[in-house]
Amino acid sequence: MDIIGSQKILTFTSRGQIASLTSCAIRKAKALKVTSYMDLATRVAELQFRNRDFVPLFRGQSTDHKNIFGYTTLKPTILRAPGTGKVPTDTALNQRFKKLVAAEKALVDEYEAQEMLGRERLARQRILRWAILQHYEICRTPLLDVTQSLRIAASFASQDGSKEAFVFVLGIPNISGAITASAEAGLQTIRLASVCPPSAVRPHLQEGYLLGEYPEFASAEQKLLYPMPRWILVAG
Template identity: 60%
Template sequence: MNEVTENNLWGYFQTPQKKASLLKKTTAARNAAGHRVKSYRELATKIAELQFMNRDLVLMFRGQNGDYRNSRSNTTLKASLFRSEAGQTTPPSAGVLIRRFEQLQRAEEQLIRSYEDKKFIGRERLQRYRILRWAILQHYEVCPTPLLDVTHSLRIAASFATMGANTDAYLYVLGVPNLAGAITASAEAGLQIIRLSSVCPPAALRPHFQEGYLLGEYPELLSFNDKQLLDHYEVDFGRRLVAKFVFDPVKLWSDPNFTPASNVAIYPTPGEDPLLDMTSKIKASLV
């Protein structure tokens, strides 16, 4: 995808920083340590400022309990299929990428069969559109895909960031084009945005509870050969980074008026979410 390059792009990415600063290149935010906030109220206030200042963009959020860097010490936000192997900062090898694409294809085939067997709503669309299959496989963590999980809910993203975090937690703000329907494709940005609630059947609670979206390349990278047309840095969603916040996972929720979403709320059980039960079986069969 292309780097976010709107004129007068404003961001938060360092401490101290009393107000949003003009961001000339996303590498300034990616290379910085992050802007430290002390409470959820402070975080929400600064997000409101960013949305007002960056009025030509829609802001999406991603929470993590670690700030992962590439070999140039820039924050990297890659789709799971393109991430480095555990403990490494260099891009995955050709052999690794080929295996991941092959596994993804097997998972897609099983998902189509399972959808048909369950008679889920939208199975015709699922057969027709690969991006919908990727969206479900990614959100339910079946296998690596070319998509990145984000959310439109600040509270959900902050809850993910603090879940299981022992030290600092991080929240990333990404700027995307204005949304138009279930799938927004922007040739100018080289990006597509998928709204999960419009992709998954109504019985699948998890995407609705998480207010989930997925980001992907446009046009889609359908195979290893397609990926070869792009450099590794071009498939890094860090190129859409507007702000990076860092906070203490306990102190963030110290105000009783602002509480995190619980694990049960974010992750419904298989009995409550039939899609989770189905995708878990697909994941087990891929091992």
């Protein structure tokens, strides 16, 4: 993916109340404080208007995770090492990828046994297997959960009842079909409603999407610090 700051974007920071051109400094800035859901929705509306070449997707978290330099990071579960700000060790990564491969096989076998819709496509496309395993938290994957619904993101961010909650607004180049791959941005966007069978109700209700590298990295040897999408508002 493009690292934030590689292109000109209009967004908010804690220093200003009007969306303006910024760079990767936003990753180090404090979150923009909002006082209500309507305040958040109004800010997002301005971002959508001013960044019309991008499609907004949202992620809600109870914490703003920082790297060792104090920069905000959004990492897929397979690359997280909680409390350190670093990537996991080589040993941990190898173990996680082995578990992921085993989970993929079990998922394909179960789809075949149950004769579920989409089993042929699932067997062919690894990214679809990752999407289902990540969404249902079966094991760690190289994908990041997001949603097209601001309400859903805000709900996830505040579900533990803490005083602070964080909503990230991510600018995606485009979305079309079940899987959208952008070679220019190095990004894949997976729409869960087009991946999961109709019997899986949750992905449809949550308007779930997943983001991943394109082309995807599939082993510990390909590990990289997971870069951030192109523009972002962090609202606390």
